Amino acid sequence: MSDTAATHVHPDDHEDGLKRSISGRLLFFYVLGDVLGSGIYVLIGLVAGAVGGAFFLAFAVGVTIATVTGMAYAELATKYPRAAGAALYIQKAFGNRTLTFLVTVLFLASSFAAAGSLASGFARYFGEVFSFPPAAVVAIVFVALLAVVNYIGITESVVANMVMTFVEVFGLLIVLLIGFLVIVQGDADFGVLTEFDTDSNPIFAIIAGVSLAFFAMTGFENAANVAEETIDPARNFPKALIGGMAAAGVFYVLVSISAALTLPIPELVDAEAPLLAVVESGVLPVPVGVLSIVFAFIAMTAITNTTLVAIVTQPRVLYGMAREDVVPAAFGKVHPTRRSPVLALIFSAAVVIALLAISNLLLSAGLDLDIVARLATVTVVLLLIIYSMVIVACLKLGSTDVNADHYRAPRPLLYLGLVGNVAVLYYTVYDDPTSVLWCLALVGVGVALFVVELIFGKRDRPAGTRRGEPIEGKEL
């Protein structure tokens, strides 16, 4: 690199003065890793149970709806390349601070629920390798450990993210190889792929499946976090986001087909760790014991990757809210050397751990509760609301802030995506009304923080300054 730069302090005074680090390829793996880790390792059995042998269709429909939503995100992220994500888009589109606050809180709540579901999923695979300690303890320790990792700052490593994504993909490739061998050996009964395990209309079976499978599609919205640091975002961001989703979709469909061909559907439905059951089916000429341990570790890596993104995102949202003055200012304080928002981080981990503890208490109190599925549904309900609103924001902002550089999502697809999101949302809530209670409880966490800020927040504002106004000379 040459070094012939200007003589004085001046913006942009050097050719590498404003170096961005996220290339299209890195972003692609970020999206792929984040999406793949959330769900297929955990939920495939539930989806198979809801739909029957044709459950690959549920994954195909789900990933299509999610990809269209991803297009709206890509358009808005290239228009407004900042780390704030959905909240920023809603603010731009509607200019209503209450609505923006609500979306932020919904997003935070969805992230808490997602981390809880993933941690419980992790515990199940962990339980397949080590019989001790109990799953609830594993899940809680897992969340606490990831919070520590986030505090140290290992999450800064883009390379680690990419390695974990490769491991995830490798795990799914094992499942695909098994499916391929089953077909080659002539053991495949393709009839199973058109079977619906329902008396009613197959369309409803598929919607039910999509509602469950949708958790596996989530995670892509976090890509907006790194939009600002993406090299040539107008070109790379849509390609990486939509490409990552499409790649995940292909994996989901092929893995579903492989699983359906390898194992009888009832066995898949009943398995604690369904993809592990596929691997243990004895198709591969490798000792089952070795294979299942290796695969369990792959699944745990996949889940860790996605949980880590959630654990990193929650304090980031709280930090942003503290700077907006809607939660107490202490959430906006960073550790002097680590530069991580310590209180926001501890609080987020505490909420997720409390969520796990309460779920487990309800479980032991005799409530019929599948923690993974329950929290996944809660995440999906919250995210579907946000996704629908982001699509509406994208449509509403269609002719605002237009520049030659941003990506433009095809309008008919956006309308289709909106209908899809609303349909799945409607079905999910209709099918499982109690999920709304859980959503409200989680949203309550954010609202409670707002109330605390309302009551005590005045102390850290000079007299005469209103909420949300910048404070002269004061930095958090």
Added chain:
Amino acid sequence: MHVVIATDGSKQSLAAAKHLMSFADPDKIEAVSVVGVISPYASVAFADEISGGPRDRSFREAAEDAVRTVAEALDGWGPKVQRKLRSGSPANEIVKAAKAVSAGLVVVASGSRGLSDTVLLGSTAQRVQHSAPCPVLVVRPAPRKRATKK
């Protein structure tokens, strides 16, 4: 000699720049690069506590403001001042920036001597010392108040 001064937006990093000026001979320094690193995958990609800029900035804007604030503190000292923003893992990027300009000295701040810094993998300052291509000046918040003197 080309000196790289790293800033993470902390007051201590501004103090480190001032500390350098308090003893170094500006005639022996041709240029100073002020380097800020944004960590896109971290919870807080960049926290600026020195510029007093608006609160609703993006992380990149915050980093630009912090780097400018440190650069302005060096204004008029003598050496020409360049501003650089990188993104990635802070220690890595600081070392890369030092290599890119064939730096003769890297100046970093270290916030605390707390348990977390010694037990948990070391701080950015420690990681820079491990792999920098040149001498490293680590400015600590000394109990004698030497480093924070204006």
